[in-house]
Amino acid sequence: MKGVSRLWITVIALFSFLCVILLTPTFMGDKLPSWWGKVFSSKGISLGLDLEGGIFLLLGVETEEGIEQEMLIVEEALVSKFREGRILVKNSSVSDGTLTIGLFPGADMDKALEIARDEFEEVADINSEGFLVRLSIKPSYVDELEQNSIERVRHIIENRVKDFGLVEPSIQKSGDDRILVQVPGASKKDRQRIVNLIKKTAVLEFKIVRAVGASRENLVAATESENEKQVREKGLAIHEGDTGNQNERFFLTERLASVTGEYISDARITFDNYGNPAVGFTFRGEGASKFGKLTESNIGERLAIVLDGVIKSAPTIQDKITYQGTITGTFTPEEAKDLALILRSGSLPVPVRVEQERTVGPSLGQDSIEKGRFSMIVGGILVLVFMVFFYRLQGVVANAALVLNILFIMGFLSAFGVTLTLPGIAGLVLTLGMAVDGNIIIFERIKEELVAGKTAVHSIETGYARSVWTILDANVTTLLTALILFWLGTGPIKGFAATLSIGIVSTVFSNLIVARVFTNMLYRDKKLTEVSI
Amino acid sequence: MRIIGKLNYDFVDKMGGAMRISIALAVISIASLLYHQGPNWGVEFTGGTEIHIKLAKSLETNVLKGELAESGFPSESVQRFGLPGDNEHLIQFAPELATFDQIGDFQKSLEDLFAESENFQGASIQRIDYIGPRVGKELITKALLSILIACVGILGYLVLRFEFGFAVGAVIALIHDTLITVGAISLADKEFTLAIVAALLTVIGYSVNDTIVIFDRIRENMGNFPEKGFRELVNDGISQTLSRTLLTAITVFIVLVPLFFLGGSVIHDFAFTLMVGVIIGTYSSVFVASAFVVYWRKRKETI
Numbered sequence: 001m002k003g004v005s006r007l008w009i010t011v012i013a014l015f016s017f018l019c020v021i022l023l024t025p026t027f028m029g030d031k032l033p034s035w036w037g038k039v040f041s042s043k044g045i046s047l048g049l050d051l052e053g054g055i056f057l058l059l060g061v062e063t064e065e066g067i068e069q070e071m072l073i074v075e076e077a078l079v080s081k082f083r084e085g086r087i088l089v090k091n092s093s094v095s096d097g098t099l100t101i102g103l104f105p106g107a108d109m110d111k112a113l114e115i116a117r118d119e120f121e122e123v124a125d126i127n128s129e130g131f132l133v134r135l136s137i138k139p140s141y142v143d144e145l146e147q148n149s150i151e152r153v154r155h156i157i158e159n160r161v162k163d164f165g166l167v168e169p170s171i172q173k174s175g176d177d178r179i180l181v182q183v184p185g186a187s188k189k190d191r192q193r194i195v196n197l198i199k200k201t202a203v204l205e206f207k208i209v210r211a212v213g214a215s216r217e218n219l220v221a222a223t224e225s226e227n228e229k230q231v232r233e234k235g236l237a238i239h240e241g242d243t244g245n246q247n248e249r250f251f252l253t254e255r256l257a258s259v260t261g262e263y264i265s266d267a268r269i270t271f272d273n274y275g276n277p278a279v280g281f282t283f284r285g286e287g288a289s290k291f292g293k294l295t296e297s298n299i300g301e302r303l304a305i306v307l308d309g310v311i312k313s314a315p316t317i318q319d320k321i322t323y324q325g326t327i328t329g330t331f332t333p334e335e336a337k338d339l340a341l342i343l344r345s346g347s348l349p350v351p352v353r354v355e356q357e358r359t360v361g362p363s364l365g366q367d368s369i370e371k372g373r374f375s376m377i378v379g380g381i382l383v384l385v386f387m388v389f390f391y392r393l394q395g396v397v398a399n400a401a402l403v404l405n406i407l408f409i410m411g412f413l414s415a416f417g418v419t420l421t422l423p424g425i426a427g428l429v430l431t432l433g434m435a436v437d438g439n440i441i442i443f444e445r446i447k448e449e450l451v452a453g454k455t456a457v458h459s460i461e462t463g464y465a466r467s468v469w470t471i472l473d474a475n476v477t478t479l480l481t482a483l484i485l486f487w488l489g490t491g492p493i494k495g496f497a498a499t500l501s502i503g504i505v506s507t508v509f510s511n512l513i514v515a516r517v518f519t520n521m522l523y524r525d526k527k528l529t530e531v532s533i
Numbered sequence: 534m535r536i537i538g539k540l541n542y543d544f545v546d547k548m549g550g551a552m553r554i555s556i557a558l559a560v561i562s563i564a565s566l567l568y569h570q571g572p573n574w575g576v577e578f579t580g581g582t583e584i585h586i587k588l589a590k591s592l593e594t595n596v597l598k599g600e601l602a603e604s605g606f607p608s609e610s611v612q613r614f615g616l617p618g619d620n621e622h623l624i625q626f627a628p629e630l631a632t633f634d635q636i637g638d639f640q641k642s643l644e645d646l647f648a649e650s651e652n653f654q655g656a657s658i659q660r661i662d663y664i665g666p667r668v669g670k671e672l673i674t675k676a677l678l679s680i681l682i683a684c685v686g687i688l689g690y691l692v693l694r695f696e697f698g699f700a701v702g703a704v705i706a707l708i709h710d711t712l713i714t715v716g717a718i719s720l721a722d723k724e725f726t727l728a729i730v731a732a733l734l735t736v737i738g739y740s741v742n743d744t745i746v747i748f749d750r751i752r753e754n755m756g757n758f759p760e761k762g763f764r765e766l767v768n769d770g771i772s773q774t775l776s777r778t779l780l781t782a783i784t785v786f787i788v789l790v791p792l793f794f795l796g797g798s799v800i801h802d803f804a805f806t807l808m809v810g811v812i813i814g815t816y817s818s819v820f821v822a823s824a825f826v827v828y829w830r831k832r833k834e835t836i
Contacts, residue, residue, distance in 0.1 A: 379787065382787045430785070433789065481687070496731045
């Protein structure tokens with residue numbers, strides 16, 4: 001028998017020691033001594049939401065709206081530039097990222113194009129046709145805008161969720177245009193609040209009220225228009241009211257707000273004169289002076305406080321206000337608290353929509369862990385028993401290798417920070433079954449050699465040597481599918497693929513190296529005449 | 534101890550008969566898929582909402598659906614989940630029945646129902662899943678794409694390591710296994726979820742793994758005994774690896790059985806898929822993959 005390789009023994013011992021240290025936090029949990037975290041990592045295997053319970057939200061960012069908004073800004077700027085240059089604008093419209101401005105016949109087209117190019121050549125492709133000037137937004141600028149708004153949305157949502165005071169939420173960009181929010185441990189009760197917190201665009205506007213009505217139609221008629229489109233063309237807008245007063249269902253205001261929530265520096269829950277919850281806010285710099293100007297010139301008028309298009313309250317302006325204001329309305333204390341939080345974090349530049357949600361109750365998570373663990377222990381014990389029953393002493397060798405294999409897999413899961421999900425546990429259990437396959441291939445080969453009349457030493461040597469490529473070929477293909485899953489998969493599937501990949505690599509190592517070293521150790525000092533297999 | 538001693542069984546002789554079985558199984562699978570109008574796509578793929586509830590006592594799905602309808606729940610379907618004793622059910626809403634903003638209301642009225650109705654005493658909401666239409670479509674594409682790429686990747690690796698005919702044989706076997714396993718899922722009327730796709734990919738991995746061990750032996754025999762006929766070489770290869778083929782299938786089965794019965798409702802279908810896949814995958818390594826190699830050799834020699 002060949003001697004035992006010192007090198008491999010050292011490697012195996014080192015790996016085992018490392019994995020034990022990596023796994024200690026997972027098994028000790030809170031009982032970990034305080035000095036542990038200073039010397040080693042105190043982070044164990046992290047559990048997925050399906051095991052721990054919590055909320056998972058995949059948000060799509062409506063970047064198209066951001067582009068639309070951007071083009072509206074361009075429209076406003078360009079039309080006023082044309083006016084300054086005494087070019088008569090007949091009409092203008094924005095659709096699908098293209099701004100079309102119609103000029104009156106006889107307009108100086110060269111001059112118009114020059115103005116447009118001066119201002120917007122970097123962001124749009126500019127051309128003309130007859131007396132039309134067309135600006136199509138450049139794809140590169142669209143990308144820039146999209147990435148920009150996604151990053152801002154992510155940042156704002158992160159602030160909101162963290163401010164809410166939940167344990168270790170994670171907010172990441174997912175794919176090209178999505179944001180993944182994971183809040184472990186959140187209960188079903190928190191669900192609605194968290195969803196509201198995230199989804200609320202929170203555009204706060206201050207507008208002067210022109211008229212109040214019981215229905216939209218009344219207000220449309222009051223402006224001598226036929227429909228709401230015409231109302232908008234007159235620079236006015238109709239908003240739904242949520243002020244608690246049944247007679248004031250709809251409000252007519254100007255279309256564009258002169259002051260918005262972007263200037264808010266702080267917001268907090270407070271109470272109105274009747275002791276009802278309300279939200280107090282503070283303006284900073286420019287906002288304060290704008291707000292002062294607006295209130296000063298409209299004393300006696302009503303000021304509408306519009307949140308995401310709905311009027312929350314419309315108090316009468318008594319005096320000039322600069323820095324401080326209060327939004328009253330029909331809030332519960334919780335709602336007022338959340339609104340203050342949202343206003344502090346700022347409004348989302350573009351709306352978000354929920355593409356996917358998964359809320360797992362903690363009891364299901366607990367149940368899954370317990371059942372997963374139990375079925376794993378049962379499956380593991382059955383395999384161990386089966387191997388000893390079938391392969392005697394070599395079965396014990398295989399079992400020792402299997403136990404170390406599990407230790408390595410768990411250790412690496414912890415080291416790579418792989419999140420263990422339910423399919424991941426299933427993958428782990430499956431690995432248990434597949435792990436002994438390599439041993440079986442080798443042992444069957446050894447048996448064959450023995451039956452063919454070869455000596456014990458020769459049989460073991462040949463058994464291992466001839467099986468190396470079989471085992472590698474067989475596992476490379478499985479690894480290939482696991483890696484494809486990892487690449488294409490999302491969420492729980494990615495966890496499964498990661499677990500499977502680590503499992504395969506560790507299994508090949510334990511089949512070809514660990515089991516071999518153990519076999520050699522077993523027969524080291526004996527003159528081998530018989531193999532217990 | 535050996536489960537199978539020296540064998541002189543003529544596997545190649547039985548391949549014609551096996552082919553009929555395979556074709557029959559494939560036809561049944563396709564028929565079931567046609568009858569059920571494709572796989573019973575889970576909510577992850579179709580979009581919509583799924584609420585997973587656990588009851589304290591056993592309740593017929595019809596009764597459950599009736600009670601839900603009465604309390605203003607326009608559910609599309611209610612189905613049992615996991616083992617019968619688990620008393621777990623999935624309530625599904627089609628995308629047009631429930632928008633994301635309605636889920637909060639559904640959750641509330643469901644909790645009210647649990648508090649009021651006697652049938653629902655002790656019931657609880659375990660999980661709420663909402664999938665928007667865009668994500669659903671993407672997931673279907675990704676799932677099919679991942680299976681396709683896995684097949685191509687495996688074919689590529691096998692062409693590198695074996696003769697072309699072997700590679701094609703292995704891929705035909707894995708398509709055979711995937712089709713029949715999907716057929717079994719369809720026959721059992723189980724939901725086709727993302728976890729099932731993961732299970733199918735694992736089945737593919739297992740099937741190829743199994744096939745390669747046999748092929749490897751056939752190839753080795755081809756080098757050692759060039760004087761033997763191909764048919765004999767294949768028979769030898771299968772016989773020599775047969776005890777390994779069966780033993781590995783048994784050990785994998787040993788861990789799948791506890792997973793199936795004890796692993797909890799969520800893992801249940803996953804384990805079912807793997808159990809079917811392991812049986813079919815083991816069978817196909819001998820009777821589909823190896824059979825194709827024999828056929829391919831014969832054709833090459835006659836040309």
